[in-house]
Amino acid sequence: xxxxxxxxxxxxxxxxxxxxxxxxxxxxxxxxVGSGRSGTPRASGPQPSAEANSAHPSARVSGGTAxxxxxxxxxxxxxxxxxxxxxEIFDPSSPNGSQVISTYDAxxxxxxxxxxxxxxxxxxETERRVAANGFFPARMTPRQNPFYLDLPxxxxxxxxxxxxxxxxxxxxxxxGYAGHAHDPAFSYMKNRWVKITRDGRACYGQIEDAGPGxxxxxxxxxxxxxxxxxxxxxxxxxxxxxxxxxxxxxxTELNGDDDRVNWQFVDAVNVxxxxxxxxxxxxxxxE
Numbered sequence: 001x002x003x004x005x006x007x008x009x010x011x012x013x014x015x016x017x018x019x020x021x022x023x024x025x026x027x028x029x030x031x032x033v034g035s036g037r038s039g040t041p042r043a044s045g046p047q048p049s050a051e052a053n054s055a056h057p058s059a060r061v062s063g064g065t066a067x068x069x070x071x072x073x074x075x076x077x078x079x080x081x082x083x084x085x086x087x088e089i090f091d092p093s094s095p096n097g098s099q100v101i102s103t104y105d106a107x108x109x110x111x112x113x114x115x116x117x118x119x120x121x122x123x124x125e126t127e128r129r130v131a132a133n134g135f136f137p138a139r140m141t142p143r144q145n146p147f148y149l150d151l152p153x154x155x156x157x158x159x160x161x162x163x164x165x166x167x168x169x170x171x172x173x174x175x176g177y178a179g180h181a182h183d184p185a186f187s188y189m190k191n192r193w194v195k196i197t198r199d200g201r202a203c204y205g206q207i208e209d210a211g212p213g214x215x216x217x218x219x220x221x222x223x224x225x226x227x228x229x230x231x232x233x234x235x236x237x238x239x240x241x242x243x244x245x246x247x248x249x250x251x252t253e254l255n256g257d258d259d260r261v262n263w264q265f266v267d268a269v270n271v272x273x274x275x276x277x278x279x280x281x282x283x284x285x286x287e
Contacts, residue, residue, distance in 0.1 A: 057176025129247025
């Protein structure tokens with residue numbers, strides 16, 4: 001979460017505590033398993049704008065790219081990945097200290113369906129995920145894809161990244177993306193698919209936030225020479241991944257900073273069916 005959003009955290013804290021402690025389990029407001037459609041809430045609560053409800057071009061699980069068979073993207077190897085989850089507040093005073101909101105969604109926790117974990121004494125904590133239920137949370141029903149991650153390139157709220165995005169993002173001129181370079185309500189990054197591997201296991205997730213620690217590191221995110229992240233926080237982490245991904249990838253730590261992964265972008269057409277396609281997030285930028 002970028003620094004400009006951090007100012008909102010203290011104002012949200014009281015409301016968040018109620019959300020965490022009082023949030024009823026969400027109904028299944030998403031499409032059927034395997035449909036490749038969004039789990040965005042529609043039945044109750046404030047409704048996202050029409051633009052927010054529109055399907056983002058990168059969220060489809062088949063077809064819809066400029067390259068029918070998908071591009072081949074550079075591989076990033078040996079990158080430290082830390083864990084984050086919707087509803088987490090580990091430091092309200094830090095720009096990276098709250099996941100109640102994301103850089104792309106000012107109501108991320110609400111739109112997701114609540115705490116992506118276990119509520120203990122009104123605190124949203126993470127939990128181990130298991131293959132038996134597809135690595136989904138055990139005590140709530142997510143309205144969006146629980147396989148999510150972030151990368152340090154905020155193409156909406158970071159001025160440098162916003163100005164660079166049409167030049168450095170490989171898919172910037174693809175159908176559905178072209179012509180949006182100067183549109184602050186559109187993200188080239190949100191909902192994009194990433195393939196992550198660890199010890200021979202491959203899992204897939206969608207980008208739903210930016211970080212850790214840096215927000216315009218295009219040389220690392222889009223570079224072709226396996227560049228190291230500019231970030232030096234959290235053991236030099238180059239991405240945060242959700243509890244579903246930590247379970248799927250069999251991280252050694254539930255919430256640490258020692259696990260390393262390989263990752264690369266992947267076009268939607270090349271995303272295989274798996275637990276990560278049970279609920280595909282399609283909601284665009286939502287303020």
